[in-house]
Amino acid sequence: MADDAVGEILDWYRETARDGTAGDGVRFVEPLGAWVVHGHAEVRQVLTDHSVFSSDELRYSARPVPHRDNPLLGGLSAMDPPRHHVLRRLVGRAFTPRAIQALLPSIAGTVRTLLTDVDGEFDVIGRLGHPLPVRTIAALLGVRADRQADFVRWSEAITSFAGSFTEDPARRAAFRTARAELGEYLREVFAEHRARPRGDVIDTLLAAEPDGGRLSEEELVDFCTLLLVNGHESTRTLLVNTVLCLAAHPGALARLRADRALVPGTVEEVLRFLPPVGGTDRFTTGPAGIAGHAIDTGRRVVAMVLSANRDPRVFAEPHEFRPGRTPNEHLSFGHGAHFCLGAHLARHEAAIAVRALLDRFPAPWSVSRIMTGRTPVGIDVLDLALAAP
Structure with missing residues (x-):
């Protein structure tokens, strides 16, 4: 049953x-071979202190890395300052509030198009969760949607x-x-941009000389892979989770329907x-300490954002869904150097989509179909449908 x-x-x-x-929310979990950190202050410490808790798994992990060929390990999210700062600045202007503001009419038009002729069961992921962020990040990067x-x-x-x-x-x-396939596609895109520059993010990367020389083709592929993947995955999951929360809390949905100004707070x-992400990994660059626990060099540390966001020391009634909660110092977009580059964009995409769904589905939301799959740090929703009027 969907409700179940x-x-x-x-x-x-x-x-x-x-x-x-x-307890203190810090413990070693043998099956993961990692220290798992749950408290808000402790997770924030891990996310902020990159000199001790590195994002560079390939460099600092004391254990073999079975996914070492994953291009995400060569992107911004797996990189430490100062190089991280240099490369982040290259694309930062594409994600400024002013740049995102210029995209909003296009995003709203995309949502209207995607919701046209919705009839019967509405496939939230297939009709909205995938195409909206894909089209948005494609437009931002200058690749074909x-x-x-x-x-x-x-x-x-x-x-x-x-x-x-990786064993599967x-x-x-x-x-x-x-x-x-993605590497081949991006190399074609790079060739097109070199022949006909368009003044977009990819052109910026192609012209950049962060170390006195151009980025290699492999670095360019890794960089763009991260932007495409993260720009799609996080917004899709945020949209799905918004539908789940509002379907499960009809009172909050009714208040939102009565006052659209509550959308951002929701x-x-x-x-x-x-x-959107249950936890994120860091690796100790030397002996470290968290809440009195001594952690050896090269250890994997999982910062459990989902637990930090419900720390009763920070959030009153943490297991209650309370739109408009103030303050709301969640860590879902990270903290410190790796604060999500696309956070502002994801917030706007979700808000625009929610307003459109409120118009299109005026009755209480009913989840008519759902399929889930477990991941190491949570539950992925693989299929989700709303019942249309």
Whole structure:
């Protein structure tokens, strides 16, 4: 039953957070071979202190890295300052509030188009969750959105290739195919931009000389892969989680319908309550300490954002969905040097989509179909449908 599946997701987040924040919220988990950190202050420490808790798994992990071929390990999210700062500045202007503001009419038009002729059961992921962020990030980067199906397939194959999942022959084959196809596609895009510059993000990267020389073709591929994958995955999941939260809380949906000014605050509470990413990895550059625990060099440390977002020391009634919660110091977009580059864009995309869904689905939202799949740090929603009037 769809309602049972929604309840399972909400229960999983609640129980995981409760278990994690018991005691000091820091413990070594043998099956993961990692220290897992749950408390808000402790997670913030891990996310902020890059000199001790590095994002560079290939350099600092004391264990073999089974997914070492994943291009995401060569991108911004796996890079430490000062190089991280240099490369982030190259594309930062494409994600400024002013630049995002200029995209909003196009995003609204895309949403209207995607919701045209919705009849009966509405496929939230297929009709909105995938195409909206793919088209948006494609426009931002200057690549063609007509490869949407390929972008989705490539993103899913690349993001799922990590840890023990690399042992699955099917996932391994899908990853290799995706990496080869995406690399070939991006090299074609680079050639087109070199021949006919357009003044977009890719042109900026092609012309950049961060170390006195141009970025290599492999660095360019890794950089653009990260932007495409993360720009699609995080916004899709935020949209899905917003639908889940509002379907499960009809009172909040009714208040939102009566006052659209509550939309931004609702999106923030969704980010806290059901974050797009359950946790993120760091690796100790030397002996480290968290909440009195001594951690050796090269250890994997999992910063559990979903637990930090429900730390009762920071959030009153943390397991209650309370749109408009103030303050709302969630860590769903990270903190410090790796604060999500596309956070402003994702917030706007979600808000525009929610307003359109409120218009299109005037009755209480009913989840008519759902399929889920478990990941190492949470539950992925693989299929989701709303019942249209």
